[in-house]
Amino acid sequence: MTGQPMRGEYLSRSAAETREYARRFASGLGPGDVVCLTGQLGAGKTEFMRGIAEVCGCDEQLSSPTFSLMNIYEGVLRGRPVELHHFDLYRLESEKELDAAGFDDYLSGPFLSVVEWGDRFASLDRRYTCRVTLEITGDEQRKIVIS
Numbered sequence: 001m002t003g004q005p006m007r008g009e010y011l012s013r014s015a016a017e018t019r020e021y022a023r024r025f026a027s028g029l030g031p032g033d034v035v036c037l038t039g040q041l042g043a044g045k046t047e048f049m050r051g052i053a054e055v056c057g058c059d060e061q062l063s064s065p066t067f068s069l070m071n072i073y074e075g076v077l078r079g080r081p082v083e084l085h086h087f088d089l090y091r092l093e094s095e096k097e098l099d100a101a102g103f104d105d106y107l108s109g110p111f112l113s114v115v116e117w118g119d120r121f122a123s124l125d126r127r128y129t130c131r132v133t134l135e136i137t138g139d140e141q142r143k144i145v146i147s
């Protein structure tokens, strides 16, 4: 955890604007941060993740993790190598599956972790250093709350 991640409420009017907010947000993150990303399907969680990956210079490695539980990208943040851990818990059914996946180990360490559907399992609550909630408020409009 390095800088001060931004907090507050923002209104995005396009996917590009969401990525822009995500880039600003990510510039205050550091290794050890674990970001909980929440919002319904299509809210823009993966778009937001893309902005974070852009800051880490690894957006080209990005693929939607909806079909895989986790992806690991090699990035650079403020001149230092960083492992970006990208999770999508949408398909996980139970805490048991979460344990079996060894999820805990991937969250612990000098990584920058971003967890889509991070609110699905209450046991993870204590692991998060920031929360980002995206809400669909129009066709291309999203409310973004960072806390």
Ligand SMILES: Nc1ncnc2c1ncn2[C@@H]1O[C@H](COP(=O)(O)OP(=O)(O)O)[C@@H](O)[C@H]1O
Binding pocket: 012, 013, 014, 015, 016, 017, 018, 039, 040, 041, 042, 043, 044, 045, 046, 047, 048, 116, 139, 140, 141, 142
């Ligand atoms: N303001 C916006 N912010 C983010 N995505 C938007 C916005 N407006 C439209 N979209 C579209 O909504 C979809 C969001 O998809 P995605 O990021 O995969 O959502 P999620 O990961 O939350 O299911 C994309 O097709 C994107 O182009």
Ligand SMILES: [Mg+2]
Binding pocket: 045, 046, 066, 088, 116
């Ligand atoms: Mg997604």
